[in-house]
Amino acid sequence: MSGAKDRMRHKKMKNQPSNVTFSDRGSGGRSYNRLEHMRGPSQHSRPQQGGHSSWMIGRQDGGIIADQALPKYITASLFAKARAAEVNAMLRAVTKTTGSCHVFGALPKHMRRRSMSHNTKRLPCRLREAAHRMLARSQQAGQKEKKEQSKTKSRRARRRHGNLLLEFNRRQKKNKWLETHIWHAKRFHMIKRWGYCLGDRPTYKCYRASYRAMSTGCLLQDLSYYCCIELQGPEEQLLSALTKLTSKDTGPTFAAVQCVSGQREGSILLYRPDQYPHQPLGPVHFLWRPHSAKSTYRQLWIWAHPTLKQDLLPELQSVCQCFEAMAPATEANTSKPQAELGPADHLTAPTLSDPSSKPQNSRKRKQEGGGYDNYPAKKILGDGTRSLMTPVSWKSSKTDIVIIDLSMDVVRYRLIGPLSHTVLTETLLPATKCEVDTKVTSPFWWPEQCKNKESMSLHEQQADVFQLLKGLHSTSELPAGCVLGLTVDDPRLTLPKKKGKAASDLQGPQGVEEERRRELALRGIPAPCANSALWVHSVRDNVTNNKVSEQDLNRMKRELLVPGSMLPTPPEGRVPILLVHQAGKQHGEERQDWGCGWDLLLPKGWGMAFWVPLVYRGVRVGGLQMSLKHSQNKGMPHFPHDFPDCPAGNCFQEQQEIELLEKFKRRPPSKRTNYIKHGCLAPFRCPWQQLAEEWEDIVKHNGENSKPQPAKIEGAISPVGDNNTSQKSAFAVLRSRKVLRQMSFWCRPSSAHTRRVTRSFPTMLNHAIAMQLQEQWRRFLVWVRICVLGKGLPTLHAMLCVPTAEDLQQLRGDPQCSGPKEPRHKDHIHHLLKKSKRCKATLDCSSAAIKEDSSPTPKKEQDPGINSKEEQQSCPTPPLKDTHLITSTTVNKDPAFILTGESSTVMGSGDLSGVLERGLWPEPLPSVSSHCSRVTLGWVTQGDFSMATGRGEALGFVSLVGLLHMLLSQPADKRGTVLLRNPSSLQYRFAQLHVEA
Amino acid sequence: MADPRSQVSASVPQKPLGFSASEGTTIEMDPMEYTLRKRLPRKLPKRRNDVYINMKTDFKAQLARCQKLLDGGAGHREICIHGLGLAINRAINIALQLQAFSQGALQLAANTSTVELIDDLEPDDPDEAGEPLTRTRNNSAIHIKVFYPSA
Known part of the structure; x- marks a missing residue:
């Protein structure tokens, strides 16, 4: 008898009052009665032989032997009693509401309307009262689950800036938001990963369009979740410490000539100290700051994936012997020798250690000029990979190396595609000079910079190179990995009125320009041009804290004499940036240089200010899905998916398996x-x-x-x-x-x-x-x-x-x-599952009382009783390892034979206590190869x-x-x-x- | 086009490198090993009636593409067929085929030029070696104008 039928019957009988069955004690037991009993799981005692139960005849489908023998007479009292019970049961069944007990269940279908469920006046009068009661009850139930808090404040109050920020901060306690989070959240499927909220893919259809953008246009990604670790110290010390983590066998290391000069960004795979070729950690990008002539004191940025950072940071500390955590306040001082310019403005530094200052901070946002989103408030919360209280910088007692964790301090955007340089040259304008008054010290960094002749000439040089980029036809014309530092005007000032599309210049440079472009393509960007004020901590802070807020900018626009004309750049509207070229497909023979592009590094807080202008130049925006596809098309392993030997990759695999x-x-x-x-x-x-x-x-x-x-x-x-x-x-x-x-x-x-x-x-x-x-x-x-x-x-x-x-x-x-x-293989586990079920049933029957198993489960615990049975049928098989002997590429084996062999080993191992899953192999896997x-x-x-x-x-x-x-x-x-x-x-x-x- | 990555042993005579193998024997290596990486030729402006011939796409497909440009709805009066290096032969071939199919209606005008290509030589041992070399070399190109003579 099938379980489904059983259940059906059970359901039918559910509302049948149990006393009905027993009331006709006197009626005779018929053969079908017994049959009925055997079918019905819920009847507990069999009716004795006796009088005939007429109601049961009616219920009997088919009525097999129904009118075989009609009774000669009926006793009135018994009959009435039986009918009374029946009537009672019927009445009870009618009054008792079953299943979905909506009031308009009483209405015929064609009279029901959807709106009745929330507007009781749409119901006929007679049902209204009951509907009212139902409505009230359901509302009560709903309220219990919902949080009271949200309704206490009006929407207006909740959306007030300070309150909104508090709410935002609360929501990113666990998973941090990037600066572009709100922009992304409106357009992307967001997923929580690696301690951040990241956009996976847009909600609109653009998979193919994104691919096209990567191969012919430009695709934009926010990679700010990558963690930056800064190392400072003398060059030899840094190099000698870092060589322990790398090997020349895998390619250029930290010491590669072009990378050390700061001309190019390198990428490398790190290992645990002196463990090559075992125990890899993961791939990183690194960038040296160009020499500053006088000293050998260098700065190095290591960009790592957030899952890698937890493993990397302790290793870095151990090889550099940097264990002394420094207070955040002193962190600024250590970068002083490198800070050539600009008044240090450590507004946010002290607040770093004080988590309680969060609400105040949001209130004094005005003074800080926090802008679009409250970034100082964000900083207090740390980043996704470290907790609030952990220190961010360490120094060494033996060497002069300092490690600073700069996660979330530098924003990183990636532009992929042959037109990315066009997008950049359209969006960014090299900073205009300020009129300098040598006597007055400006609170902003750029006027101070303008006083310095040397830095100004460098700036001009950089701006020149940047202009040359316009003449390129494809981003891939440049040597891979070259770096250009630049200072640009606030891109919000030159925001186009309409979203357009960047197109490459068809004419191309002529004459002298052409010659210089050729030089650029051949030699790359000269090393000094790779320097940028972005390396300087104080400048970064200054720029972050003095950003003109969106609101002020709009006010200034409104007050312009000629509406729609360009705003003059305010003195605080200059931002140091770094442009890092990313190589395209390097390996293989087809599609060379596919997917090359530029990375744009910005100081913290300026994310949205650059994001929107970039988007207005007609780039596509991609999420995590696209970065996976990018590396797949480029033929590059993607971290952490394709690094099963790294701890992060291993972790990822486990997570993936669970999912x-x-x-x-x-x-x-x-x-x-x-x-x-x-x-x-x-x-x-x-x-x-x-x-x-x-x-x-x-x-x-x-x-x-x-x-x-x-x-x-x-x-x-x-x-x-x-x-x-x-x-x-x-x-x-x-x-x-x-x-x-x-x-x-x-x-x-x-x-x-x-x-x-x-x-x-x-x-x-x-x-x-x-x-x-x-x-x-x-x-x-x-x-x-x-x-x-x-x-x-x-x-x-x-x-x-x-x-x-x-x-x-x-x-x-x-x-x-x-x-x-x-x-097709044989599913022996399926047999085992069935057998175990049957075995259990027989055991139950023979051993003890009739216990009804009313809820048949498809998966059951392995019963020890099967082992004996299984061993009988399993033929003795050679140990599994011997199958390896058939190592030529032909393995002609009877799968069934192996399976029985394996099943016996599986059973023999006996540690199969876990739940067997149908269709999946149990844990100790047989030979996979x-x-x-x-x-x-x-x-x-x-x-x-x-x-x-x-x-x-x-x-x-x-x-x-x-x-x-x-x-x-x-x-x-x-x-x-x-x-x-x-x-x-x-x-x-x-x-x-x-x-x- | 030729295979973009191949092993070359550029004989740079500066450092003869002794390489000690794990077995203890010393293998004499070439003076310096470089990996040759050819960059793509410079992209040129592309109008709708420019066709760049390559060696990877099927010959027939490229021919059909040119034919379509000439007599399709686009109806260009002239198209320009470009070929570089190894693809010069094929470019000429395509142009001649087009002419033959048109029964003399089409005319050809060929121009040759020289294109500068850039190669990167990346040292295999990046730390010891000095600068990675970048060198330019020239390659021939052909530009064939296929057009209907104005009657």
Whole structure:
């Protein structure tokens, strides 16, 4: 008997008064009566044999044997008694309201109106009173849940500036807001992440348009949530401390010549001190302040992702030996030697330590000139990655290094696209000079600056370079990563009346200009031009605190003599900024320099003042989703998604797994994908560690057969040959550029094109070299880009598998073929679930009283009783590890056989106390690499349809050992071909694998 | 166009670098290893009737595009076909094909020019090496005007 039917019956009987059944004690028990009992779960005692119950006949559907024997006579008293009970029950059922008990349930459907629910006068008179009562009751219930507080103040009072700010501050206690938060919140889906409220994607449709903006126009993003850490100290000390965190193997370090001069921004991957190539922390951008001629005292900004910062800051402190926290007040003094100019204005510094001054602060906003949003109030609350009371700067007792946490102190916007320089040149105007009165000290920084001849000439130089940018046709013409410091006028003054679109100048520079532009493209921006007053703490504070508020600006506009003419720039309306060029796609052969752009660094508080003018130049605005797509199209790993070996990436993966699992469980059980049947072991996460270990084992088995020979390999020399102790522990991602470059060469299918390159690359892949690489980089993963060859759209956590020789043969025969299929796996867990249920039922029956299980649950705890049963049926299987022996790319196994084997091991392990989830593998996963008919190499971490190539593209990781193994066995013309299979599909697709280096 | 990234060993004679391998043997390396990174050619102004020929797009597709410009609704009286380096051949090919299809209605006028390209040489060992080199080199280009002669 099905559960659904049962429930239905139960529901029907719900309102049936129980006494009815028992009232006809005397009537005879019929066979259908017993049947009735067996069906009905709620009847507790069976009616005895006796008289016939006429009401039951009526209820009986079908009336199987209803009028078989009519009674000869009826006793009046009994009959009346029975009828009385019936009538009683009927009356009770009529008066008792069931289910949704709205008053207008009494009305026929065609007379009901929606408005009746809140306007009782629309109801007929007779129902009005009852409706009134209902309404009052529901209102009461609602009020209890709602907060009283919101209604106490009028909306007008709540929207008053001070109150609004208090409310805003309350709302960002947990997750901080960026300066553009309110702008974003009106237009974006906001998500709370990393201690900030960030815009994920706009509410309007613009996915494709944003891609277009990135490839032909300009896309704007607010990256202010990135954390800036400033290091100050003598250059040698800084460099010697920082080299512990980096390795030259991964590319240019902090000491790279061009970066040290301050001419370019560098990016690098940091490791825990002296741990390379293990225990990476994450990628950072860094920027040196250009030399200031006299001293070796330098400033360095390190920009890190907020999730990375928590790990990075302690490491930085330890390598620099900076443990003495400094009071915020002294922080300003330490930057004094660097502050060449401007009166220090530490209005906000003292308030930093005083959280109680928040309300006052909002009140004296006028004096502080807080402007559009109350930024000083914001500062008090610290930022998303640190609590209020923690210090922000540390100095060392041994060295002269000072670490200052500048999170949220500098606003960072990113413009992506070939037209971003046009947007910048249209929006920003180099600052105009002030008339200087040498005697009077101005409270603002720019007039003071104007007195200095040297800085003025620098400013002119910078303005000149900035003008040259106008002549460029594409942002990618400049050398990657160059930096330009600048001082600009308040961009709000030149806000266009209408939102327009920036277009590049078609004419281009002529004559001398052209020559200078050429020089710029060739040499980059000269190092001195990279200096900016933005580096100086006091100037930043001064600018932040003296911002003209939006209100004042509007008043000034109103008072202009000629309406609509341009405002003269007020003396406080000059802002130091930094422009940092961002390189586009560097690796690979297609779409070179795709997605290059500029980063705009601003002092705190000026975010909105620059944001709106930028938006008025017709840029698209993107959120987190777009930055993910940007890096995906650029072929770059995105932090923290693509850094599974970093603590932040690991954390992200765990979070993602929880989210995906929750989403999975939200679907009804019958609609869930059965991942076991699809042969997908871990659809929500990637067991990298297990994968790396398994491949290591595979190769070991292979190695016993063929003797490993030490071979010389050019270039690919690990700096840590003897670091075997840590190698045992965890997997890591291969980031040595030399090895990666070799791998990328080996992964290409041979053709005339690559043969040309071979001349300079004598190392061909052979067994000896592969063995040596495997020895050196045992548990390493390689980051790869995958392009689907034909159909197929890779999704998250799709499997990358090794194609068999037959598969390749098939591909060669028909390049359009769709690829092999995975045989459907058997879901043994499903059996177990069922069996456990049945087992439990029989146990219950045999052991004890008839206990009705009225709520059948699909998932049940594992019963120990099953183990014995299971062991009987499971045939003895070889240990799982032996399956690795079949290491050639063909793994032809009967999946059912493995499954039974695995089920026995699963059951045997006995630690399956957790709730089994239908369609998901229980925790101790069997071998991940050889679970399916094709050997698994790795998984995809990001996959999507690429609008640039018109095909599916994915980024993922594969085991280095596995990749070498695969490449060795593949024919030259199909090298680097892999199979790709989504977790929810059985179809394999052919794809080409690229290693980016 | 040619492959933008390849390994070259520029023979810069300043520092012969001994590299000690982990096995203890010393491998003699090239004087200095650089990665060659070619920047994209400078973008030129593009009108609607400018066609830049490349080697990645299908030949037929590019031909069809030109044909469409000439006789489609756009109805340009003349189009300009540009080709750089390796794509010069293809540009000429396309222009001639267009002419052949038009049965003599179209005329060609070819111009050649030289385009300056920029290469970045990034040292593989960025700390020891000095400045990353940037050098320019020239490449030939062709600009073919395909037009209906004004009757």
